[in-house]
Amino acid sequence: MATAPRSDMATHPDIIEMRERHEMAERSASTPKAQGMETMALLTGLYLAASPWITGFNGLSTLAVNNLIVGIAYALLMSGGFGRAYERVHSMAWAACALSVWTIIAPWVVAGNVATTKTIINNVVIGAIGLLVALMAASIGRPTDRRRGTSARASVPYEGHRG
Secondary structure, three states, X not given: OOOOOOOOHHHOHHHHHHHHHHHHHHHHHOXXXXXXXXXXXXXXXXXXXXXXXXXXOOOOHHHHHHHHHHHHHXXXXXXXXXXXXXXXXXXXXXXXXXXXXXXHHHHHHOOXXXXXXXXXXXXXXXXXXXXXXXXXXXXXXXXXXXXXXXXXXXXXXXXXXXX
């Protein structure tokens, strides 16, 4: 009984693709554009969390707690610590977009009469900034291969081992 020679795991197409994706993520995360976006996102989230006390509407407890929670969530999602792979960064960026849209509409939606000029201006401005930063992160998270015009994730499908 003859057996087929075993291939080395380092040459398996899935391992090679994972290694390439990891290297691409590392290169992307180390660019000045990505680092600037990450810093801007962290500052945006921290400001949103602290904005009720900075702007002076901490007496409006529902919106103050909302901004605190959403700001911390935004900062954690966008700080880059949880996802260095493109797929995770891209998904987190879209979640941050949703948080930004929520921040914009929150003064009119949360319980209580919290839609004052201060709260509306604060939340609309910081929500718009957060949305722009999150969209920038989404564009960084899905680079395209300019030679082929396709997503960087596109690859030749694995056809299995031919013996």
